[in-house]
Amino acid sequence: GFARLDLQRAARTGDPEVVFGTGKTPEQIVAALRALHHAHPDNAVLATRLSDEAIAHCRTELPDADVDEVARVAILGEPGTPRGRVAVVGAGTADLPVIRECAATVRVFGSEPDVIVDVGVAGLHRLLAQRDRIDTANVVVAVAGMEAALPSVLGGLVGAPLIAVPTSIGYGWHMEGLTAWLATINSCAPGVVTVNVDNGFGAGVAAARIARATA
Amino acid sequence: GFARLDLQRAARTGDPEVVFGTGKTPEQIVAALRALHHAHPDNAVLATRLSDEAIAHCRTELPDADVDEVARVAILGEPGTPRGRVAVVGAGTADLPVIRECAATVRVFGSEPDVIVDVGVAGLHRLLAQRDRIDTANVVVAVAGMEAALPSVLGGLVGAPLIAVPTSIGYGWHMEGLTAWLATINSCAPGVVTVNVDNGFGAGVAAARIARATA
Amino acid sequence: GFARLDLQRAARTGDPEVVFGTGKTPEQIVAALRALHHAHPDNAVLATRLSDEAIAHCRTELPDADVDEVARVAILGEPGTPRGRVAVVGAGTADLPVIRECAATVRVFGSEPDVIVDVGVAGLHRLLAQRDRIDTANVVVAVAGMEAALPSVLGGLVGAPLIAVPTSIGYGWHMEGLTAWLATINSCAPGVVTVNVDNGFGAGVAAARIARATA
Amino acid sequence: GFARLDLQRAARTGDPEVVFGTGKTPEQIVAALRALHHAHPDNAVLATRLSDEAIAHCRTELPDADVDEVARVAILGEPGTPRGRVAVVGAGTADLPVIRECAATVRVFGSEPDVIVDVGVAGLHRLLAQRDRIDTANVVVAVAGMEAALPSVLGGLVGAPLIAVPTSIGYGWHMEGLTAWLATINSCAPGVVTVNVDNGFGAGVAAARIARATA
Amino acid sequence: GFARLDLQRAARTGDPEVVFGTGKTPEQIVAALRALHHAHPDNAVLATRLSDEAIAHCRTELPDADVDEVARVAILGEPGTPRGRVAVVGAGTADLPVIRECAATVRVFGSEPDVIVDVGVAGLHRLLAQRDRIDTANVVVAVAGMEAALPSVLGGLVGAPLIAVPTSIGYGWHMEGLTAWLATINSCAPGVVTVNVDNGFGAGVAAARIARATA
Amino acid sequence: GFARLDLQRAARTGDPEVVFGTGKTPEQIVAALRALHHAHPDNAVLATRLSDEAIAHCRTELPDADVDEVARVAILGEPGTPRGRVAVVGAGTADLPVIRECAATVRVFGSEPDVIVDVGVAGLHRLLAQRDRIDTANVVVAVAGMEAALPSVLGGLVGAPLIAVPTSIGYGWHMEGLTAWLATINSCAPGVVTVNVDNGFGAGVAAARIARATA
Amino acid sequence: GFARLDLQRAARTGDPEVVFGTGKTPEQIVAALRALHHAHPDNAVLATRLSDEAIAHCRTELPDADVDEVARVAILGEPGTPRGRVAVVGAGTADLPVIRECAATVRVFGSEPDVIVDVGVAGLHRLLAQRDRIDTANVVVAVAGMEAALPSVLGGLVGAPLIAVPTSIGYGWHMEGLTAWLATINSCAPGVVTVNVDNGFGAGVAAARIARATA
Amino acid sequence: GFARLDLQRAARTGDPEVVFGTGKTPEQIVAALRALHHAHPDNAVLATRLSDEAIAHCRTELPDADVDEVARVAILGEPGTPRGRVAVVGAGTADLPVIRECAATVRVFGSEPDVIVDVGVAGLHRLLAQRDRIDTANVVVAVAGMEAALPSVLGGLVGAPLIAVPTSIGYGWHMEGLTAWLATINSCAPGVVTVNVDNGFGAGVAAARIARATA
């Protein structure tokens, strides 16, 4: 075979392996989802970063799968009752694919996402109007591109664990998201942790694990 | 005054402001610690990144403070009973200052640090011998320089929230820790979150908040 | 001579040449200030980026000069009646040298600086409490290091011309201010213009020219 | 909806929000322009960075809009009587899209653009022949790629506020405009402010705000 | 002609020149393979980095050639009896093209490749299960993308010469393999040598030369 | 018009302006060549960096022009009798487009190019076999990609002025020619001067000016 | 204790752990050498990257140790009879510390170093005069800074395994050895492997392992 | 010995080897100068980049040497009658050390330097006032830091061979001269060649070789 699936991962870490779609054929992705679902019938299993072809192939071959074209993910099996709530807060409209990859991952990894979009700091009132939902979440994920000021502003407002996701949205020289990434790791607010540019998946895994342990 | 201390921060986020020592005079640091302690008599307050002069000045002026020369921190006031436990796992001997900055912060922010040092991946048996302490922690912090392989190996072993701290330890071209940092955000293990190079403080804040909510 | 002073600059641009202290001896700096003062008896003339030695030499040799140790500048001659007001808003305590270099330059170039310090976005209420002074200024200069979120938040609040000054204040990997700089040129607020890292002088020149034309 | 338009921005800053076309569908762009126009019937509203599809869709759906294929912008509504004049000076032929994005923005934000093209420093006489138009402008915008020497030469000639726009025009290793950008922030002329690479929009906003306050 | 083939190279170094396919036409590649084969009838000769067109052309024009579509190589002539064995160990599924380029090169340069795939460090048991094959090889090649932790883990387990091949596989900001590359040259395991990103060929040449001298 | 041709440049510098094809339409390129030819009937005029469309348009509209598809240039008018000889020495086959852009420029700017290809340092004998042609040239241009060792080896052999042209040919991480470029400006041979990556044109201008002044 | 020495490493890999001196106190270095020597009485053990203080302390505390001030290393115990020979070839005088760190490591790891210095490519005859010693070595290590052309020239001359060590020697912008490093991984000669900048130690370990297996 | 001087270089290239002082002891520098002077009694020989100690040692040990503290060079022996003239034109006062290293090299390599300082483009009249000396030189060297606009302006004015020397003079983020260097290789003026940052020596060698061949 082309791969050695890590079928013991759930036993070690509590969660099954995930299929990273980049660089895999649609056939390989469907086969991997099936094998993981077979090994973990009581969990939902996830494939991310799906191409148009992979999305189409999943729809045809896995009619029971839940496929999200914006998030570019497919989910096979039932996630079970969520524990805890994760506020996924996004700065701009263009950050939506990352926000939804994060939300889907939160669901698969056992928690409940609460999505709040387009509340960037250039219009603070939009953010402040959502404080109730944010203040009561177990974990906050802040998704932002350009200069990524949102995580710092949130970090001064809430005491819950806060994960920043820098995105590659920008104009001119932003170095494919490096600007946002540097901003998040240099936040003046204490305790902000971060993941790679556009990595809604990674933030979702971490957020769900914290939220379900907390709730 | 030279500064506007954010005395409402504990009300908003649950934790008092912290004094970042870089670029401040010993006198300013002592004054800020006193003001914060006065405003928050029931918390411990923290100053980080202290120069030799600042350490000496804190020892003279604040005899009740707990000053750590390796971690370069001073703590004023009592942290209270810790909730939860944070395994702070370090790859090499030279990572010790970062490890201890992290451990001190975990304590000030209300949890209990459990420090495990010199368990880098070139001698895997050293790490595997500590699995019990790691498996039972509420949060794992992985501190590593050079190629920073430790967080990925840990990420495949445990399901607890995992925070990587890349350090600036290396030889030749490592770009003052960028190598370790890039490694942590590109980890093949899912859900690893990260902070800036050598930022033991940031990891400590995040870890304590998660651990005390979890326990 | 070691230099060709540009004595016609005031005729062309309205302002005399300025002495950039870096890489010049104390004697060269004093000589240049004297020559510029002699050529422009009705203006104040400015030297920036002064070393400790240059500051001492200016104090001895130019008793009439106004020397600022924090801003590292010396001013010879009278600035005249200021036109317009420039709000110089700083995020953190450590940004003070840049803030004061800017304020001194604003004064020499003919406008009035209004300095507001330590109002970073991790404690928004500190900034909002100063809105009156900021809203009524002719120009706003926003000085910020780390992730430099302040200019974006200000850019969403005011319609006056807004100049961001990224500073080299940070921790871990911030690339000597590149992080702040990238943030300012990728601001999500429209119309933010920027200068080089720590260049309070450049922002001061631009701000004063706008403010005095506006008022 | 997919977005939260900031309809109060004009009240806070004097100018309506602008639609940033990158990453939006043609339908989203047209909907946003309509909503902004409806909320601000007395202003012109602007969409920038339009794809070919978005340009075609604006032409069909918004017959009253003013669409510029070179600048890649659409304008809906009437800009009103301009105040002040902005000289938009460009070094090379290939900088034209940036120059026109800037000029269109100046118009929408309430001032009058005066465009002067192909006056790069390798043939100084071309620039010197236009000094009258440049000397009498309220603000000067200098658009230049490659080594971006133009802002420095202009900065030695005029005393008006001067905004540099580095462009991504170059050959060989120019790092997609970083060369020009570094040049502008290291200008030997005092008081040059700058925006991101190719950001004619940002320069236009700043220039118009200054020009209309000045005139 | 368009080229000066180095036909004396085998006399100087023991191995014929190799055709680097990038930037050559299919016709040039076939002509170069024929000329090298003619000059070295007792060796196999190799062409690498073949485009789809070059692969098709080799299949048509050189029916005796061994063409590998995944490795993007063509081999003309017989490699002869292999000396020594090279373990080519790969971390992930997506590293396969690099792994196979390396294996083909090992064969052409006179040794025997032993390919072991998908044994990344997030599931250590997969790697440990292959220790026999790895421990008995004359040389180990470790192929890994993302954070490239595999070479360090292997370097702590074996004493054979170990060559790391960083790959450009990653997500978000990995800088087209720079992350993996920096990791390999900063390995905490002693004696790891490395080649350029994705350079399976270079590793194969070095590995074969060592293996055949050792065996 | 879209451009201000610098028709006085020949009077100031001895050579007419050149048309840089990047970012211009085929129509603009033909128009510019015609205008330059009309202003300089006794010189040859040159257009570089032509797209396929521009090459086709030049062939149709300017039947007298000399068009080179590999070099991507068009020449209109007669170069006149060459003065001096320029050895254009190339390391690899893939450097040919840069070599020919250089050779064409040398001819237009009044000297005679002597092209020597595929003499890279991995087979030194190929280079040493051409020493006569190289030793007797007035100027040597060394074109090389990858690690660009050729200019240093040549710099130890000849005393003529030596211009290095780094090219973007490479594999894996070479940063689009930065590797070669850094190599050329760090040459251990004294007096090597360099131009931008792939800038055969710039090297040709400099070489011709030196050669014709020398001969 | 401050460290967990990996005393089983010799059993796994054939060679004892080595003390990396950077960031350790003289006392820690001496203690580690003693512990390693005690555990491996039949091997030589090595400490590298010693500060002046560490060198002095080793001389006082470990009179039997072999301390090299140029290489900055200390050796305790007897290396045993060497197997195979490693040619350590250096381009310039300033590369000497790296050359000697490499040579000392080769000796400790069981082979015989043969050092050849100052044979850079700007004077090829110096290198060609040493071909006999180079051609008969089991492994060749090429140490070079600046543009690091030496490994490529050697790579075209010999068929033995070839390890390049880029050094941080250079002038102007060489990026602390990055130039040399990029050159070595982009070598036009096949099969060149490389280590980090100035890493004579790493090259020595790899070279000795190959040489002793080969001889 | 520590070095293999290349005593045949003058026979091959016409000029003796030069001593690069960086990383050499004062004793090594004096010994090398003596050996070169002995081998080339009819030339002047040069040592560059001398430390304070090396300058003092040269003054004591080589009383006949010509030592320049600003240029950091020592010259032994007589340069002979110069051929041709090189205009060395500098933008700012702080560029003087580079300017004088260049001028000294021009003299040693057989031509006559003509130094023109502090004529940066922010005051164009200063440059235009020196046009006679510049127009009649055989070669022009343009030395400039910050944004390095001077070479482009000169490149539009003269037809002589033009060598740019970027310097590391700047403020804020200029990346130790990278800004100036990128500017010079992206010059909009044709035929500008360049050397490494601050490499007055390299420019001097090239300029002298061209000037003496031309005159």
Ligand SMILES: Nc1ncnc2c1ncn2[C@@H]1O[C@H](COP(=O)(O)O)[C@@H](O)[C@H]1O
């Ligand atoms: N969108 C994603 N971003 C980052 N990592 C991912 C993503 N999706 C899956 N992964 C990781 O990739 C691993 C599977 O990689 P592979 O064995 O190549 O299929 C999973 O276990 C996850 O750790």
Ligand SMILES: Nc1ncnc2c1ncn2[C@@H]1O[C@H](COP(=O)(O)O)[C@@H](O)[C@H]1O
């Ligand atoms: N061409 C442009 N370049 C940079 N920023 C822009 C541009 N066009 C619009 N913007 C900014 O982007 C904001 C809208 O972003 P969004 O909510 O994503 O549509 C506007 O209010 C402007 O501040």
Ligand SMILES: Nc1ncnc2c1ncn2[C@@H]1O[C@H](COP(=O)(O)O)[C@@H](O)[C@H]1O
């Ligand atoms: N602190 C500063 N930061 C940036 N540029 C400055 C500063 N002070 C002076 N300058 C500029 O440097 C010029 C003088 O440079 P110089 O001729 O080298 O003394 C002035 O005209 C200003 O344009």
Ligand SMILES: Nc1ncnc2c1ncn2[C@@H]1O[C@H](COP(=O)(O)O)[C@@H](O)[C@H]1O
């Ligand atoms: N200031 C300088 N900048 C750059 N290269 C230099 C300089 N001075 C000498 N060199 C070069 O360094 C070589 C000598 O290097 P070394 O053998 O290390 O003394 C000379 O032959 C020159 O090519």
Ligand SMILES: [Mg+2]
């Ligand atoms: Mg929006």
Ligand SMILES: [Mg+2]
């Ligand atoms: Mg250790």
Ligand SMILES: [Mg+2]
């Ligand atoms: Mg503060």
Ligand SMILES: [Mg+2]
């Ligand atoms: Mg033009």
Ligand SMILES: [Mg+2]
């Ligand atoms: Mg896998």
Ligand SMILES: [Mg+2]
């Ligand atoms: Mg070839």
Ligand SMILES: [Mg+2]
């Ligand atoms: Mg030498």
Ligand SMILES: [Mg+2]
């Ligand atoms: Mg000056």
